[in-house]
Amino acid sequence: MSDNPASILFAMEKVTKNYGTIIALNELSVRVSPGAIGLLGPNGSGKTTMIRTLLGLIRADSGSAQVLGIDVRREPLDIRRRIGFVPEDECLFPGVAGIEFVAYAGKLVGMPAKDAMQRAHEVLDYVGLTEVRYRKVESYSSGMKQRLKLAAAIIHDPQLLILDEPTNGMDPAGRKDMLALASDLAHHKAMSVLFSSHLLPDVEAVCDHIIVLGAGHLLVQGDIHELKAAHQGGFEVRLKEDGASFARYLTDLGCTVQRRGDILLIQIPPNSSPAILWRAAAVTGQQIRHLRPQRSTLEEVFSNAVERSPCPL
Amino acid sequence: MPIIDQGYQHWSGRLAGHRWRWLAITRHGVKIAMRSYFLRYVLLVAWVPALVLVTTLSAWGLLERKSKLARIFSQFMQFMNPGVIADPRHYRAEVWRLAYGYFFHVELFFAMIVILIVGPGLISRDLRVNALPLYFSRPLRRIDYFLGKLGVVGTFLGMVLIVPAVIAYIFGLLFSVDFTVVRDTFAILVGATAYGLLITVSAGLLILALSALSRNSRYVALLWLGLWFVGGIGSSVLSAVHQQQRRYVYHPASALRVAPPHRGAWGATPAVQEPAVPTSRNWRALLSYTANLSRVGAHLLGTNTAWEKLSRLEPTARGRRSLLARFGGPWYPWYWSAVVLAVLLGLSLCILNLSIRTLDRLK
Numbered sequence: 164m165s166d167n168p169a170s171i172l173f174a175m176e177k178v179t180k181n182y183g184t185i186i187a188l189n190e191l192s193v194r195v196s197p198g199a200i201g202l203l204g205p206n207g208s209g210k211t212t213m214i215r216t217l218l219g220l221i222r223a224d225s226g227s228a229q230v231l232g233i234d235v236r237r238e239p240l241d242i243r244r245r246i247g248f249v250p251e252d253e254c255l256f257p258g259v260a261g262i263e264f265v266a267y268a269g270k271l272v273g274m275p276a277k278d279a280m281q282r283a284h285e286v287l288d289y290v291g292l293t294e295v296r297y298r299k300v301e302s303y304s305s306g307m308k309q310r311l312k313l314a315a316a317i318i319h320d321p322q323l324l325i326l327d328e329p330t331n332g333m334d335p336a337g338r339k340d341m342l343a344l345a346s347d348l349a350h351h352k353a354m355s356v357l358f359s360s361h362l363l364p365d366v367e368a369v370c371d372h373i374i375v376l377g378a379g380h381l382l383v384q385g386d387i388h389e390l391k392a393a394h395q396g397g398f399e400v401r402l403k404e405d406g407a408s409f410a411r412y413l414t415d416l417g418c419t420v421q422r423r424g425d426i427l428l429i430q431i432p433p434n435s436s437p438a439i440l441w442r443a444a445a446v447t448g449q450q451i452r453h454l455r456p457q458r459s460t461l462e463e464v465f466s467n468a469v470e471r472s473p474c475p476l
Numbered sequence: 477m478p479i480i481d482q483g484y485q486h487w488s489g490r491l492a493g494h495r496w497r498w499l500a501i502t503r504h505g506v507k508i509a510m511r512s513y514f515l516r517y518v519l520l521v522a523w524v525p526a527l528v529l530v531t532t533l534s535a536w537g538l539l540e541r542k543s544k545l546a547r548i549f550s551q552f553m554q555f556m557n558p559g560v561i562a563d564p565r566h567y568r569a570e571v572w573r574l575a576y577g578y579f580f581h582v583e584l585f586f587a588m589i590v591i592l593i594v595g596p597g598l599i600s601r602d603l604r605v606n607a608l609p610l611y612f613s614r615p616l617r618r619i620d621y622f623l624g625k626l627g628v629v630g631t632f633l634g635m636v637l638i639v640p641a642v643i644a645y646i647f648g649l650l651f652s653v654d655f656t657v658v659r660d661t662f663a664i665l666v667g668a669t670a671y672g673l674l675i676t677v678s679a680g681l682l683i684l685a686l687s688a689l690s691r692n693s694r695y696v697a698l699l700w701l702g703l704w705f706v707g708g709i710g711s712s713v714l715s716a717v718h719q720q721q722r723r724y725v726y727h728p729a730s731a732l733r734v735a736p737p738h739r740g741a742w743g744a745t746p747a748v749q750e751p752a753v754p755t756s757r758n759w760r761a762l763l764s765y766t767a768n769l770s771r772v773g774a775h776l777l778g779t780n781t782a783w784e785k786l787s788r789l790e791p792t793a794r795g796r797r798s799l800l801a802r803f804g805g806p807w808y809p810w811y812w813s814a815v816v817l818a819v820l821l822g823l824s825l826c827i828l829n830l831s832i833r834t835l836d837r838l839k
Contacts, residue, residue: 218613220612220613240494240615240616240617241615243613243615243616244491244615246613248613248614250609250610250613252609253605253606254606254607254608254609254610255610256504256602256605256610257601257604257605257607258511258601259508267504268610268614270504271497271500271501271610271611271615271616272491272614272615273491273492273615274489274491275489275492278487282487285484285485286484289483289484315610317484318487319491320486320487320488347484348484352484352486353486
């Protein structure tokens with residue numbers, strides 16, 4: 164991560180936030196570059212508190228935080244002018260049509276009324292709510308409400324868009340649309356996205372970078388592709404048959420063998436080559452149907468990070 | 477499907493500063509509230525007393541100028557003391573004060589109705605639909621939120637109280653064609669505006685505080701009705717009991733006696749328990765929220781002073797007392813009511829401060 168302030172989206176330095184006896188953030192330090200960032204963590208890990216701290220909505224007990232180079236503690240309003248936020252909850256201003264809802268969101272940020280209305284039409288077109296813009300928001304489906312909140316969050320063209328569990332409770336088609344919009348904004352519209360979700364495939368579909376929190380600590384942070392990089396000396400093998408003798412043979416040679424369904428995850432000793440797998444197959448009379456270097460899934464990265472957590476989660 | 481799908485466009489306009497951000501909330505709230513037919517109807521009816529006030533002040537201007545048109549109005553002024561009609565310019569300020577006093581007396585009722593329609597949902601609806609994150613995740617402070625919501629109540633109360641009062645004043649000036657009117661009555665305009673603002677701020681913050689107590693607007697409306705009616709009824713009942721008790725307790729300074737029917741210059745007086753001196757220590761009216769507003773309003777408009785001056789036209793002391801007992805008052809110190817209103821104001825601010833604490837809390 165570069166130390167150049169211009170290249171830092173947000174940075175937190177030993178931020179601690181307590182709610183009575185509950186420690187929401189525990190000396191959390193993190194620096195993130197612009198891009199699409201996934202925020203992962205089990206329930207109560209501090210994701211929402213971190214988002215609220217970045218928005219300047221809560222005052223940390225100690226530590227410092229900066230968003231887009233602005234101090235959160237000193238200029239929270241200035242930060243919120245540059246951020247769009249899609250809250251997790253179903254929160255809508257009642258009794259208004261979709262277009263009014265989005266235009267009102269723009270006026271609350273400080274847009275002139277005319278610009279807000281014009282821009283509301285544009286962003287509603289973008290999120291695919293053109294046809295229903297004059298309908299009361301109460302009559303929208305869950306997916307439409309989420310897209311409406313997204314439109315309200317991007318009306319002022321923010322530099323950073325924060326999405327808190329944006330696909331919760333959505334049907335597959337709506338979820339797909341939402342992910343496509345978030346990904347498009349992050350990758351083609353020069354808007355940084357902080358995507359908080361429990362759903363790892365959603366994070367993987369949108370983000371390039373992840374932050375994993377646990378008990379208010381930073382557990383893992385990095386580029387998704389790097390975190391999922393091939394394991395040194397690790398292989399996935401699927402055999403035609405059960406392969407118990409194959410596994411035993413490799414274990415005797417000093418390999419570590421784990422079974423995951425019909426796949427064997429094999430870690431060969433550091434000074435060995437993959438040739439021992441072929442030799443083991445020849446010796447035990449097995450047919451290898453599938454062999455490739457072992458890569459972690461995002462789920463494994465997440466699970467390992469949580470398991471390695473120094474604090475009970 | 478749109479003919480041309482523009483996709484996402486960047487916006488490069490300028491955002492306004494924070495100073496007037498609350499106005500966006502007010503405008504939105506007023507726009508939503510004005511969709512209610514019932515509210516529009518009430519606002520229309522609430523302007524009828526304003527028309528009466530305008531007519532009264534204009535008629536008095538004509539009377540001062542001894543206009544022929546004034547003869548039409550003089551038929552409706554038979555109830556007034558002939559001394560007042562004979563020298564309208566001398567009693568100008570008093571008549572204006574009393575006209576404004578009666579105007580606000582009626583408009584206070586309409587103000588309560590308007591608040592009942594507009595106020596309960598202002599915060600409770602936001603709480604019910606969890607809309608606070610939508611406000612506070614934007615560059616808004618709590619004070620902006622409260623000011624914006626208060627602005628909604630203020631707009632409607634201004635339409636009912638302050639705007640008609642100012643318009644009536646302008647009409648009064650126009651029909652007087654006398655610059656001394658400004659000298660005599662400017663304090664009334666200031667008092668009327670101050671009274672309108674007092675009602676707006678006090679009742680506005682009170683309904684916001686009540687609205688912040690519940691997610692259900694109906695409960696808030698019931699609380700408001702309770703505060704309005706129960707306080708008023710309690711105050712009236714206690715005052716009646718107090719009056720009854722005073723009938724049997726002799727006190728040399730404030731003895732009561734039953735007065736026989738008496739016809740004075742201001743019309744027939746029924747046989748009432750007439751206070752020998754005004755009951756300046758009767759605190760029972762303090763229980764009523766609207767009575768407290770009225771008492772401070774009477775002080776700001778100077779209606780009691782006006783009645784005292786008019787009572788001097790009565791030939792007998794009994795007549796004067798009778799006049800003051802019927803029309804003047806209440807006579808307890810106005811600052812008692814001001815203290816009650818200040819306490820309610822503080823309580824409202826405390827409730828708002830505790831109920832709406834941005835998002836610095838666990839779910």
